[in-house]
Amino acid sequence: MSVLGPVPDAVDELICSARGCRATATWGLLWNNPKLHTPERRKVWLACDDHREPLSQFLGVRDFLRDVVPASTLEQVDAS
Template sequence: MIGADIEGTICSRAQCRAEAVWVIEWRNPRLHAPDRRKQWAACAEHVRYLHDFLAARDFPVSVHAVDAVDAARNAS
C-alpha cells in the first residue's frame, strides 16, 4: 500500500472484502524505528476492531480517512 493510492483498497481484516475508508498507521516499537510506520486499510465496520487490536498491544496507532491520506500524498 505504501506509495500507491489507497482509494479502492480493500479492508485488511481477514475475510473482509469491503472497500477501505480508513487508514490505520502503526508501529511495533520493539521492531520498528520511530520514523517507520506500517499501514492497514479498514472499512467502516472494522476500523475500531483493528485499532483496538493494535492499541491492546501498546503499539502507537493513529487513524486517518483514506481521502486525507491520498490528498496528502498527491500534494507532496
C-alpha cells in the same frame, strides 16, 4: 529534502485488511511495533467502517496504534 514527521507506507489497493473482508477501506490505521520498526516508520492497515474499531482495538492493546486517518489521504503505490 527533510521529512517533518512519520510518513505512512504506501498502500496497493484500498481494501479492508480484516480477515475475509473485501470491502473498500475508508480508514488507514497507522501503526508501529517499536521492537521491530524505527520510531518514524508507519505501517498501514486499511479498514472499512465496520472493521475500524476491532482493528484499532487489536493494535491499541499492543500499544502499536499511532494514528487513524482517512484512507483517501494515503499514498498509493503506482501500478504502472
